[in-house]
Amino acid sequence: MEKCWQEKGNYHTCYSGAINTNRHKIKMEFSPIILSSLSLLSLLFAAIVVPLVISSQRLLIAISFSLTAVASLLAVAAGCWVVGSGLINKLILPLGLPNLPFHLRLDPLSGFFLTVIGLLGFFVSIYSIGYVKGFLGKRSVTPLVIFYSLFMASMFLVVLADDAFFFLISWEVMALASYFLVMFEDEKTENRRAAFLYLVVAHVGAIAILLSFGVMAGLATGFETFNGYTFDAMREAKFSSGWATVAFFLAFFGFAAKAGVVPLHVWLPEAHPVAPSNVSALMSGVMLKTAIYGIIRITFDLIHVFPWWWGAIVLFLGLISTVMGVLYALMQHDLKRLLAYHSVENIGIILIGIGLAMIFTSFNLPILAALALIAGLYHTLNHAMFKGLLFMGAGAVLHATKERNMEEMGGLIHKMPWTAALFLIGCISISALPPFNGFVSEWLTFQAFLLTPALPNALLNLLIPLGAALLALAAALAAACFVKAYGVTFLGHWRGHHNPPSAPPFMKGGKGGVEVDWFMRIGMILPAIACLGLGVFPTFFIQWMDIIPEQLLGSKIAASAGAFGWMWLTPVSHERASYSGFIVFLGILSVVAVVYLLLHTRRTAVRRAPIWDCGFGKLTNRMQYTATSFSMPIRRIFGFLFNIKEQVRITPPVPPFNKGGGGGLHYHLRVRDRFWNLFYQPVADASFWVSRQFGRLQQGRIHIYLVYSFITIIVLLVFLR
Template identity: 75%
Template sequence: MIVTPMWLLSSSVLLLFLTVLLTPLIKGSQRFLINTSFTLTSVASLLGVIGGVWAVGGGTTEKIILEIGLPALPFHMRIDPLAGYFITVISLLSLFVSLYSIGYIKGYLGRRPVTSLVICYCLFIAGMLMVVLADDALFFLVSWEVMAAASYFLVMFEDEHIENRRAAFLYIVVAHVGAIAILLSFGVMAGLAGDFENFSGYTFDAMRQAQLPVQWATAAFLLAFFGFAAKAGVVPLHVWLPEAHPVAPSNVSALMSGVMLKTAIYGIVRVTFDLIGDFPWWWGAIVLILGLVSAVMGVLYALMQHDLKRLLAYHSVENIGIILIGIGLSMIFTSYHMPLLAALGLIAGLYHTLNHAMFKGLLFMGAGAVLHATHERNMEEMGGLIHRMPWTAALFLIGCVSISALPPFNGFVSEWLTFQAFLLSPALPNQLLKLLVPLGAALLALTGALAAACFVKAFGVTFLGHWRGHHTPRVREADFPMRLGMVLAAATCFLLGVLPTVVIDWMDIISEQLTGSKLRVSTGAYSWMWLTPIAPERASYSGTIVFLGILFVVVAAYLVLHVKPGAIHRAPIWDCGFEKINQRMQYNATSFSMPIRRIFGFLFNIKEQVKLIPRAAHPFFPKKINYYLRVRDRFWGWLYKPVVEVSFYLSRRVGRLQQGRIQAYLIYSFITIIVLLVFSR
């Protein structure tokens, strides 16, 4: 037996299915079930990581055909560097999250059985791996549905709450509308690749070879982009995301947000760069514009949230936007045959995909640890957790710094690369793009700044200050497996930020295969240290040196403050002369985001009320002040509500046909027969 990447990945998927089969046998002891199954998924994920890294590093393409599925329509599997890269992303986060789950899921012990969660969790990861491995439309869609169905049940896990059921329903509706669009897109491509009579065109190989007429290629692209955008949560198809992610168990939210959305990115890259291959510039412009809108809207909506997991979910919208910006730029450059710049955009987008998986996974795991300890999602009730949960706080802070794109962590590297791609866009031959694309850079900068503000709020309100809630729960630090998962994710964030050249050299083969040029970020002496995307005289960045600089400043500050005794002394808080200060008077999430709510208020549907309840004796000194604030997504009212209302109206109309009487149904058939006979005579 020869061990190849494909062998490793197949065994990884098989191991996940075996775990599913094993689960019912050992469900008697739930504690044992959690330990065993999540250890097995960790092992499977580890195999996936090895296989994925190897597939990209080796740069080989390997195919197998599975004689299962429908007769004469076998499943094709293929691993190439692009697939290997996404396998690495998926498996790496699955590994960390599986370790984390060993601790996290134990929180359900005694409350509800977790057998179904374990089964769906395994199927979910297996589904994501199969989506990436699939090499024909049939297998792709089957895997896509496995992934969607498994995640639907995971969102539904705590199904006694009505909000969970609603969120899961919304999710499955959007997922299926998207899946239909993807199906139609593959139908167009397969039909033109083979012919419409048989299924010969259903393999991706046939689609690659086919030369589609430009209008059909456009139709296929638009359908596929719509379908994948619905899965990725691109504005305005993002509404399911902030509903579904918060209600799912936190390990599942980490996977959904961290890697499930990335399968949609994979789909976009696969369909445009690989299957269609040749496209006009405005496809890239569409991707770019939607990416920018998602980035800005996502972060603005995130700022308005005070539910920690909901806030993180909106940040996923933002980060998907940033990834799409890179990919959109790459598509524009590709259509003008500028392979080096196209490679830069593509690498920026893909690198951000990996980075986002890591830091968003870390943040969701951190939010899960907080939820696990306090049973609270509302930030307004939290505070001061840094004293009780120092590990979680420190790791969450690393996630915050990474997602805010601050050096030396990984978020900075990929956003910096995206900026480089933006700043090189004046080389484009199109006058319109030359003028407009740099404006996108300004929007991206705005996004970065707002994201940083948002995470100052998230970290500050959750972990700093004092506990804001009315009743104080007994908070305990996360246990060892949870900390292990988070530490590994944080360490990966750090390494990806400090050693970007190593990673980009590893994944450069993808850009060579898809855009025709390597990026070659490392040239000259000390090449591993300096990230130089185009030329050293233009721009270069060294994560290592920035890290050392920051480390030097921190150490120096520590020494200055702590060597001399008495440099730091503690004193009571200045209470502005108001004596009865209490912990409810702290700065909180709503007050933090108030200035931004004032400036960007027109983008939201805001309802704000202040009600004074006066005291009879002293009208100027009210007994109570009630403050009411509701911020809603405008897209719901603009786009979804009309659709929902029209479909309910039509269903009610059509529902009148359903009399419930057998005779009525028989009359329908009778009239149909008579009419058909009359017309076919």
């Protein structure tokens, strides 16, 4: 099988499993692609049959989300299998347009993304069983169930599709399904507006991808036939550099719009927060990754020869997204919006890895390219885990408090101990702190940066290190942001104006707790374990996914990465750099344990006392630091990047002063995305202007319309005779 992937076009000789040249007689050998098809079928079953058969909403939730969980597991199995073995499976479906059947292909790259999507899909499905119950009695959950299953199926299909038609169809189904999911609570104007914006951006992106495939298909076999629509044809084609550039940037634009790369990110912080939290977890955690998949597939697999400046542009946009994403996140006080902006940041980090891999590839340094690509892919997996976990945690908070505004929260660690602990793991992971997973991938990205002096280009040598500094800035700001998010939401006292949540209406739990149920807890515990596992045992996962750069770039890093044993990650050599998440974890844990035990050999008193109020009398909960005050220093330093409106209004005191008549200070702060005014407002204004001009055609009188028809016919007769 090792030879298999090298002969890209000539796959008939080396298949294993289900590919069969005769598509009417698919030999049903058991293979990863059959496994993934089974997963797809069960998702379609959950989407179409189950809602028809089952009328009880409660049962519907249980059955369909269990089905999607099983389907996700099947996909994970298929993905792991194919990545582990390096097989390339193909399947030609007897579906599609006449003579243009749909092609499926499961290679390690798709397998990896299948695993990522499936893994988070599994966790979120379990979580959903508990979470979606919250909607019972308020609205019908049937649309949620249907579109959730369709959404999962379409994400699987996007990474499995092996021709342009099928890819775009799946892409469209994915966009539409997620659109309906964002619209789920459609009585809110905010949701409708966000969903519409999402739909517009998704379709502008889809058009660009369509055009890109058009260019590539046309160049592959000529514009007369349709045979170029398969990815195989594109793979074999030799593109001229000009057309390749056109195809790449069209595709990159389209995928960047989906991934939320700055400046195409504006829809993301609108759409992700308003969706139900389980859907936000999927959208942020894995839907964005399908765009990453698309970029990798098109760049490294379909075009595969490119100049270095493509990579430089990807790297540059990645860096901009990383820094802007985290800075905007810092300004948010809506928990889910904050998380959504962090997706912009993390997509940026992934793109940094991909951009570096592209630069290294174009200078023919495959080992370094493999390192950078692994860093990007590993961050893809990591981000899916911790962002999924964080969105689920935010969902749990929302579920319990009915509140998304952090300024109204606080002290939830006492009310929701499980959610608090699990959310903390997510925060540590996303802040790139060892020994959790986010750190491993950022560390690998830094290593890739540190190896750029090997590039034979002085300009890049001088500029790329500044990129590393930007990444360091973003990592540190992310830590600041999550201290804020966690500190304001879970720590301190309850800040809200209304009373803190207590036992009813949600869930039992003693001591006035509002902890979520076990389905939601398990849905969060599993990704938390994954975060730790991916952080502590990175060598195993890197060895597992090493086949991907081997197939795409012809080089791998496992030989050196694991050269020093499974405990030590040494991406290049142990003399260059090494990291052991396992020892960091064990070391900290054992010192903590030893010190704790030493200090508790004799009984020591612990006294609880009220906080010191400096002798001024009662402190109130409203005196605590808030999210806005926490980020104030950073807002001040980086203020020039935002559109900030700050107002302090002083109302003069009216007598009697002692009883509420004292004047007040009212502080208003509005931080807006500069990109909105810069790029989007002009486009929106222009399109409104154009539609107004067209609107003049509509007079509402029938004879004018008849004149239009008449003129049209005359014109057609004259020109198309």
